[in-house]
Amino acid sequence: MGGTSSPFRINVDGVSGDEFSEVEIPANDSLFVFVEVTLSVNGGTLPLVVSDSIRFKTNGSNQYVNLDVWGQDAYFHANEVVEGVWPNDKPHVLYGIVACGFPGLDSNKNLTIPAGTQVYCHKDAQLIVYKSSIDIEGSFGNEVTFQGDRLESFYDDVSGQWWGIRLIEAEESNINYAIIRNGSVGLQVDSTSDATTLNLSNTIIDNNDFFGLNVNAGANVQAENCIFASAGISSAYLFAGGEYNFKHCDFVNYWSGGRSGPALLIKNWWEYENTLYCRQIVNSTFSNCVMYGNVEEEFRVDTLNCGFVDFEVRNCLLRRDEIYNYDNYIGNIWNQNPGFLSIDPDNLDLHFGASSPLNEAGDASGTFSNFSDLEMQSRDGSPDIGCYELP
Secondary structure, eight states: OOGGGOSEEEEETTEEESOOOSOOOOTTOOOOEEEEEOOOOOOOSSOEEEEEEEEEEETTEEEEEEEEEEEOOOEEEESOBOOEEOOOSSOEEEESEEEESBTTTBOSOEEEEETTOEEEEOTTOEEEEESSEEEEEOBTTBOEEEEESOOSGGGTTOSOSBOEEEEESOOSEEEESEEEESBSEEEEEOOOSSSOSEEEESOEEEOBSSEEEEEETTEEEEEESOEEOOBSSEEEEEESOEEEEEESOEEEEOOSSOOSSOSEEEEOEEEETTEEEEOOEEEEEEESOEEEESSSOOEEEEOOTTSOEEEEEESOEEOOSSOOOSTTEESOEESOOOOEEEOOTTSOEEEEOTTSTTTTOSOGGGSOTTOBOTTSOBOOSSOOSSSOOOO
16 A cells, blocks of 8 residues: 555565456366565664555455564674673674684674673574673663564573574673573683683573583683573583582473473583593582473583582482482481472463472572572571572
């Protein structure tokens, strides 16, 4: 109906134009009508709505099909090396490999992503940090979100839409109040020579094909108030040694399909060309954490004595068919239902009521340094286990 000035283009049975008449449809036949629109870049920060309609006049009767299209300007990064501070006034869309530092090109860069930034990732896209650092500076209620770029509601809970974020020999990085979802491996942290590879806090990693968090080959990760939720293998896989300190974290996996791993898997050895290799696990703690889900074994430690292993599990709630009774397991709760409000993987709610075994069962010496939970609720001298604290 907008005629030649309409931004929409129409094609009827292979013929383009603005108006078609005397179109006859024989019995048992069909008419194909295609409509498309390309929205112009407008430099704006708010979504744009373009509307028109198609009129069908058949045997003297008018019928209308309304056309309403939403679009928004964005920052596009396609196979690009990035650094500096990303603006958060418009979404960022990633294609291919977007890297802060890249082998053979550069290193010692920094990428800062401020609170409220929305990052949409095309199929197989990944954000790589190579011998550089990343600072994701979200805040409560103004998180930085990473997800696929398909905006139809059907894709809200489809995993594997993009690859994930990968830190390779990274300099010390910080991620606070991020949501990382619907990837293959949500966050992968590889080896580093820095004392601390990643400070991860107040972050939710959910609905990833393989792992939510994968820590490899000697990385040092400090994590507090985080949720590592549904994944096709393990919510978190800590592999080939390193230093791990997790406080008030939920490793909770209610993946709706079959999976081959527990919510949290720790392994310090591997084989390559018939040779056995190990790396040390040093100065590691898991305090006030939950390891639970919908299979019998949600916590597994697979370590060999060929490497030094030093970790402690204190005041955690764990689901496991065989209970660990070693000296480095202190004050833990085994195989009790935490009483989460919802275990639906599409509507997971890890809050709990006063009757939950998580209530006031934490170790005060292992609490978050600012004594608040994922939602900024203050913790008292008898903290709860997990990322949430009862008011």
